[in-house]
Amino acid sequence: MDRILVAYDGSESARRALDQAAALANEHPVTVVSVAELLPQFGRAAAMLRPEEDEKPKRELAEAVQILADRGVKASAIERRGDPSDLIIDTAKQEGADLIVLGTRGLSPIKSWMLGSVSTRVLHHAPCDVLVVR
Ligand SMILES: Nc1ncnc2c1ncn2[C@@H]1O[C@H](COP(=O)(O)OP(=O)(O)O)[C@@H](O)[C@H]1O
Ligand SMILES: [Mg+2]
Numbered sequence: 001m002d003r004i005l006v007a008y009d010g011s012e013s014a015r016r017a018l019d020q021a022a023a024l025a026n027e028h029p030v031t032v033v034s035v036a037e038l039l040p041q042f043g044r045a046a047a048m049l050r051p052e053e054d055e056k057p058k059r060e061l062a063e064a065v066q067i068l069a070d071r072g073v074k075a076s077a078i079e080r081r082g083d084p085s086d087l088i089i090d091t092a093k094q095e096g097a098d099l100i101v102l103g104t105r106g107l108s109p110i111k112s113w114m115l116g117s118v119s120t121r122v123l124h125h126a127p128c129d130v131l132v133v134r
Contacts, residue, residue, distance in 0.1 A: 002028045003096055003099070004028070004030045004031070005088075005092050006018055006100075007084075007103075007118070007122070008033070008034050008060055009060065009107055010060045011105060011106045013105045013133065013134070014103040014106065017133040020133050022071040022073045024101070025073045030073055031095055032064040032068070032077050032078070033077075033088055034056070034061050034064070036057045036079070037084060038082055064077070065077055078095075084118045085121035086121075092126060093127050097127075099131060100122060100131070101133060102119055102122060102130070103116075103132070103134075119132050
């Protein structure tokens, strides 16, 4: 796999996804994407970020790039704003990714045996292979 895209939201599961991506990268650089979710839009109001989302991707991306660097893997970071699953898929297309690596669960407080909504949607619509890391 020479074009790996990791989706990172700062969760434990996404952290394990970084480890797997590093293990699979095999000297190639890895791309990390973090998506800031927008508030649901009402009428024609401009899309707005939840205040706590504003700095989150930057922080998460810096953290992810550092974790990969510690494992000897070069990484580039992409920050997007909008719907996470749509934008992870879109970034995979743009980057010509041949593998998307992401976690089973994310930051939502509901813990169950089910996959999270982002991992489910990425699995259904990805343009390439997907590795869902537990
Ligand atoms: N906003 C996001 N930006 C980047 N990656 C994300 C984002 N949200 C989720 N992911 C990825 O998808 C995985 C599963 O998260 P998700 O489906 O959102 O679960 P949950 O419903 O528990 O929040 C995460 O471990 C992470 O790899
Ligand atoms: Mg989530």
